[in-house]
Amino acid sequence: MTWRPAFWLWAGGVIAVDLATKQWALSALEPYENHPLLGDLLGIQLVFNSGAAFSMGAGYTWVLTLVALAITAGIVFYGRRARTGPAVALFGIALGGAIGNLIDRLFRDPSFGQGHVVDMINYGHQFVGNVADIAIVGAAIAIVAGSLFGWHPLGETGDDAPVAAAGGSTVGSSDEVTDGDAEAERG
Template sequence: MAPVAPSGVRRIAVLATIVPIVYILDLITKTVVLRTLEGREPLVVIPGLLQFRVIFNSGAAFSIGTGMTIVFTFVAAGVVIAILRTARHLRSLPWAITLGLMLGGALGNLTDRLLRWPSGFGRPSPFQGHVVDFIETFPGHFPVWNVADSAIVCGGILAVILAWRGYQIDGTRDTGEHKSNG
């Protein structure tokens, strides 16, 4: 017997709870890191494994597409709109968690693209802000990231797992049994 899908109110409540938690956690950590580490040497937490270092990323994840900030700003805005539109059909608790992580992270990085820029660089043109990244694992061997990036990646992994397992956003499950061989 398939589990009963949560009510519309419950799935929206889950989504509406996760989004601000991720968003606020992202904003707080970025603010603290900027106030304590911007312009300073990295803070080594575990040598060779973890350090905090402020960078301003004008590109996408892993600094791909540096200099294409305006493109990534519009892509992030499109992702936010797509998730909000999809949420109208949401009847699955796992998908509510997944979309909440992705939306909270997308909003965190979008806020940076709209409002943040490195100190001493003056105010950027509209949609030309930089994402603040500060968590560096395996320094020199892995990109620097932030809480929003982590939420987006975790949400993306969950989305792949849910889709692979046949869980639909509307709360149904595609088991593949109804597919024909012809």
């Protein structure tokens, strides 16, 4: 069974929500003016981030754009190999977040490849993020947490061996028993 359409649908959904919230923030908010939602814990504040997390690396926007491209390629590489619905969803969500912020880096002011990421969710005056950040961090946490509890997001075992099916036969990635597998079961 192929999960590729679902992978791209998850990514597209996150991109759409991220771009919509960024456009809303740009049209409805004054830059750097904080609007508290939950006292000092959570607010809405439009900022333009030229750096990475916590505005680190602000002077290296081109480098951050190249890193974002590499991370996006890595997510596509691994995400297309996901074998379960939850893994496909998590990799798709992470890809959507990565692309959402990459779009800002490539196409927003001040110039191509040096664009500032639009952020608008103020977390207790510690940092300001966006929907793409939530998608990336949330998917990464879920993948790591699942892996710590024995879940293999790519459907592989530790030694990348075929997984035994309920009936005891060995099933390859195409879900077909090979002649060698049937022979091994008999002997």
